[in-house]
Amino acid sequence: MKKSIYSMCGMCTVRCHIRAEVEDNRVTWMEGNQHILGGALCARGAAGVALRDDTERPQGPLIREGARGEGKWRQVSWEEALDHVAGKLGAIKEKYGPQSIVVSSRGGPWQGLYKTFVHAIGSPNYTNHDNTCGRNTHHASLSVNGVARKGLQYDYKNARHLVLFGRNLFAALLLTETRAVMEMLQKGGRLTYVDVRVTETSSKATRFFHVRPGTDYALALAMVHQVIRENAYDAAFVDKYVKDFSALCTFVEPYTPAWAAKECGVDEDSIINFVREINEDRPKVIFHPGWNLSRYNDSFYASRMLHILNGLMGSVEMEGGLFFPKGPGDCGVKSIRTVDCKKPDIERADGCGTTYPQFEKGPGLAHLLFPAMKTGKPYPVKAWLAMRHDPFTCMPDPEQQKEYFDHCDLLVSIDTHYSEFGWYADVILPESMFLERDNHIIVQKGLKPRLAVRRKIVEPRFDTKAAWDIFRQLAVRMGVEEYFPYETIEEFWSWQLEPTGFTMKDFEEKGFIELADKPVFYNRDELEGKFKTPSGKIEVISGVLEKAGLPSLKPYQSPAAPPAGKFRLVYGRVAVHTHSHTQNNPLLHQMMDENNLWINTRQAEQLGIGDGDMVEVRAANGYGGRLRAFVTDFIHPEAVFTVHGFGRQVPRQTRTHDRGVSDQRLMAGLLDVWDQAGGAISLCESFVTVKPAR
Numbered sequence: 001m002k003k004s005i006y007s008m009c010g011m012c013t014v015r016c017h018i019r020a021e022v023e024d025n026r027v028t029w030m031e032g033n034q035h036i037l038g039g040a041l042c043a044r045g046a047a048g049v050a051l052r053d054d055t056e057r058p059q060g061p062l063i064r065e066g067a068r069g070e071g072k073w074r075q076v077s078w079e080e081a082l083d084h085v086a087g088k089l090g091a092i093k094e095k096y097g098p099q100s101i102v103v104s105s106r107g108g109p110w111q112g113l114y115k116t117f118v119h120a121i122g123s124p125n126y127t128n129h130d131n132t133c134g135r136n137t138h139h140a141s142l143s144v145n146g147v148a149r150k151g152l153q154y155d156y157k158n159a160r161h162l163v164l165f166g167r168n169l170f171a172a173l174l175l176t177e178t179r180a181v182m183e184m185l186q187k188g189g190r191l192t193y194v195d196v197r198v199t200e201t202s203s204k205a206t207r208f209f210h211v212r213p214g215t216d217y218a219l220a221l222a223m224v225h226q227v228i229r230e231n232a233y234d235a236a237f238v239d240k241y242v243k244d245f246s247a248l249c250t251f252v253e254p255y256t257p258a259w260a261a262k263e264c265g266v267d268e269d270s271i272i273n274f275v276r277e278i279n280e281d282r283p284k285v286i287f288h289p290g291w292n293l294s295r296y297n298d299s300f301y302a303s304r305m306l307h308i309l310n311g312l313m314g315s316v317e318m319e320g321g322l323f324f325p326k327g328p329g330d331c332g333v334k335s336i337r338t339v340d341c342k343k344p345d346i347e348r349a350d351g352c353g354t355t356y357p358q359f360e361k362g363p364g365l366a367h368l369l370f371p372a373m374k375t376g377k378p379y380p381v382k383a384w385l386a387m388r389h390d391p392f393t394c395m396p397d398p399e400q401q402k403e404y405f406d407h408c409d410l411l412v413s414i415d416t417h418y419s420e421f422g423w424y425a426d427v428i429l430p431e432s433m434f435l436e437r438d439n440h441i442i443v444q445k446g447l448k449p450r451l452a453v454r455r456k457i458v459e460p461r462f463d464t465k466a467a468w469d470i471f472r473q474l475a476v477r478m479g480v481e482e483y484f485p486y487e488t489i490e491e492f493w494s495w496q497l498e499p500t501g502f503t504m505k506d507f508e509e510k511g512f513i514e515l516a517d518k519p520v521f522y523n524r525d526e527l528e529g530k531f532k533t534p535s536g537k538i539e540v541i542s543g544v545l546e547k548a549g550l551p552s553l554k555p556y557q558s559p560a561a562p563p564a565g566k567f568r569l570v571y572g573r574v575a576v577h578t579h580s581h582t583q584n585n586p587l588l589h590q591m592m593d594e595n596n597l598w599i600n601t602r603q604a605e606q607l608g609i610g611d612g613d614m615v616e617v618r619a620a621n622g623y624g625g626r627l628r629a630f631v632t633d634f635i636h637p638e639a640v641f642t643v644h645g646f647g648r649q650v651p652r653q654t655r656t657h658d659r660g661v662s663d664q665r666l667m668a669g670l671l672d673v674w675d676q677a678g679g680a681i682s683l684c685e686s687f688v689t690v691k692p693a694r
C-alpha cells in the first residue's frame, strides 16, 4: 500500500523538510515539503534514494582485524560490537580517567544526544567540525553581539540589499536561504558579492568585487570607513546599542576606499558607489558575516567588521534585517524535553576556556586535542568516537593526523558511509541512512519557530541502527542509562512532548508543528540585554579579547603573496556534492566524478597549460596528484581553486576511490596554522605548485 510520510533530508546538514511516498518498502517519490519549500529539493536530496540502494556502504558493525588502515574487517553482531566498544571505553576510563575519552560530531540539532553520552561517562571533551567551518565567525559574533553564530538570523526575503563575502549561496546551498534570496532578487533587492572567483552567486549579483585572496578584512574596513564618512549609518540605533563607536571611527580613519581598492585589486568608485547604495537601502541591509570565511589568519577580524556593519545599519529586529531567533517560550508554549547531562567540571583537553580564555568552552577546537594526544598534557587523550564526523577529510593533512591518532587506544566511527577516518578506525558502527531511521524531536528556532522530527520512511536495508539507539545501548553498557530515559523511539518522543501538550499526531498535517502563525519580532526599542555581551550592547571593544591579550581592533596586515612559482590553494563546494561523503553516490558520481583545478588564463599561459590539459599539483609535504585544468579569467591570478571532497582513499568505494585530488591532503602543515583570535584552522593559508603533467 502506498504511504505518504513527512520527514527530513539527511544528504547534508541543512536537514530540509521533505515528503516521501513509499510502496513495498521502496521510496517511489520524494519532494521538498510543500509548506516550507514548495516542493523543492536539491540534487543531493533527490539522490538519497540512490544511497539507500548503494551496497558500497558498511552493511553491519565492523571490527578491525589487520593493522589500522589495512582494510581487514570482521563483520560482527551489534551485541558484540557494542560490548567491544563499551569494554574498551571502560578500560580506558579506568586507566586514564574518563576525561581521556573524546566524542566528536557534525554538531547540529541532534548533538545533545552525543554530548549527553560523553558528559555522562565523565568527560568534558565533546567536540565538533566547527574548527574548520564557522568557528571564527562564531567567536566574532560572540565578541561583538554576545550571541552565537546562529544567535542572529537573517530575513533575506524582505531585504533590500544583501552583502555576501565569499558566501557562495547559489552553490553552497542552504535551500531555504537560497530560495529566500531568489525571492529577494525577484522583488528587486540588490546583491553584492565578494569572491576571488566568479561563481554562480556572482552571476546573480548586482555588484561584484573580485578581490585578491585574503583581503576581505581590508574591504570591510574601507566599507566601515566610508559608511561613517558619508553618515550612511543609523545614528539613533548606534547611539542606543553600539558601545565604543568613537573608537571604531578613529580606528578606520586610515582605511580609505582608495587604499582598499589598491589592496584588494578592486575599483575605488565601486566601493564608494556601494556605500551610496546601501545608504539608500538602509535599514533593510544584511551583511552576512561569512560562513566559511573562517579560512584566513585574520578571518575573525574580517567577520567582526561584518557584524559591526550590521550594527551600523541598525537593521536588528525588523523585517528585511537581522532577528534573534524565537523559541517556544517566545510563543507562550512550553518547550520539549531533551536529554541532557551537566558537563563535568574538568578542564578541557584542548585548553578552550582555560589556556585560551578567548575560546568558548562549548565544543572546543578539535585540532587543539592533538597536542594532548602527543604530549599527554594536560592529560592523555586515548579514545575518539567520531559521530557523523570525518576528521581525516574535515581537517588538513590526514597523514599527520594519523601520527596523533596512533596515540589513542580506541578509534570508533559512527557513520552511514565508510569515512576516511572510519577506514583507519578500530570499529565502525554503521548508522542507518536518513530514509531508514527516526530521530528525536527538535526545536527549530526562527521568526516562526517550529517543532520538527525525522521519520523513518523505509526499513533499514542492512544491519544498521539509528543514533538514538546506538548511544542508548552504549550508555546502558557504561552504566549511565538514566540519562537516556527511553527504550523505543516512541517512548522517547512521548517523553519529549509530554510538557507541551502536543502529540505525534500533530506532526501529520504538515510534517512539523508551527508554534506561531505570524513572525514574532521583539520590540526594537527594548533590545537591551538581548545582546549577551557584558554591556548588553553591540561591543566594538571586547573585554574578553583584551583580557586574552588580543586587540579588539586589529590593524590590517596584507596577506603574503605566493612564493615564486606557487599559488594559494583555495577550495569550496559545488551544488551536487556534500563535502566528501556523496562522491561515491551512484547518481551524484555521474553528475561530477572528479575535481578540476581552476587556474587564471595568464598564469596558465606562462606555464604552458591549456584549458582541459592535465596538470600536476603538489604540496610542500610532497603529496600531489593530477587534475584537469580549467583555464579561466574567473579566478584571481594568485590562487588556484579546487572542489573539496575528492581523492578519496577507501577501496570499497569503487566508484570514487582515488578519483581526483584531495584538497585536505594538499594543505600541508595547516594543522598548526590557525586564527589565534578566532580559533579556526586557516584552510586557505597554503601554497601549491602547478605544472603541466607529463
Ligand SMILES: Nc1nc2c(c(=O)[nH]1)N[C@H]1C(S)=C(S)[C@@H](COP(=O)(O)OP(=O)(O)OC[C@H]3O[C@@H](n4cnc5c(=O)[nH]c(N)nc54)[C@H](O)[C@@H]3O)O[C@H]1N2
Pocket (backbone or CB within 6 Å): 012, 013, 133, 134, 165, 166, 167, 168, 169, 171, 172, 173, 174, 194, 195, 196, 197, 199, 211, 212, 213, 214, 215, 216, 291, 292, 293, 570, 571, 572, 573, 574, 575, 576, 577, 578, 579, 641, 684
Ligand atoms: N552543495 C553544498 N552546499 C553546502 C555544503 C556542501 O557540502 N555542498 N556545505 C555546507 C557547509 S557545511 C558550509 S560551511 C557552507 C559553506 O558555504 P560557503 O562558505 O558559501 O562555501 P564555500 O564553497 O566553502 O566557499 C565560498 C567561496 O569562498 C571563496 N573564497 C576563497 N578565498 C576567498 C577570499 O579570500 N575572499 C572571498 N571573499 N572569497 C574567497 C571561494 O572561491 C568560494 O567560492 O555550505 C553549505 N552548503
Ligand SMILES: Nc1nc2c(c(=O)[nH]1)N[C@H]1C(S)=C(S)[C@@H](COP(=O)(O)OP(=O)(O)OC[C@H]3O[C@@H](n4cnc5c(=O)[nH]c(N)nc54)[C@H](O)[C@@H]3O)O[C@H]1N2
Pocket (backbone or CB within 6 Å): 010, 013, 105, 106, 129, 132, 133, 134, 292, 387, 388, 389, 390, 391, 393, 394, 395, 396, 414, 415, 416, 417, 418, 419, 420, 431, 432, 433, 434, 571, 572, 573, 578, 579, 580, 581, 644, 645, 663, 664, 665, 667, 683
Ligand atoms: N580541505 C577542506 N577541509 C574542509 C572543508 C573543505 O572544503 N576543504 N570544509 C569544511 C567544512 S565547511 C565543514 S562543515 C567540514 C565538514 O566535515 P565533516 O563534518 O567531517 O563532513 P561531512 O562530510 O559533513 O560528514 C562527516 C561524516 O558524516 C557521515 N554522514 C553523513 N550522513 C550521516 C548520517 O546520517 N549519520 C551518520 N552517523 N553519519 C553520516 C559522512 O559519511 C562523513 O563521513 O569540513 C571542513 N573541512
Ligand code: SF4
Pocket (backbone or CB within 6 Å): 009, 010, 011, 012, 013, 014, 015, 016, 041, 042, 043, 044, 045, 046, 173, 174, 175
Ligand atoms: S540542501 Fe539538499 S541535501 Fe541538504 S538537506 Fe536540503 S535537499 Fe537535502
Ligand SMILES: [Mo]
Pocket (backbone or CB within 6 Å): 132, 133, 134, 292
Ligand atoms: Mo561547514
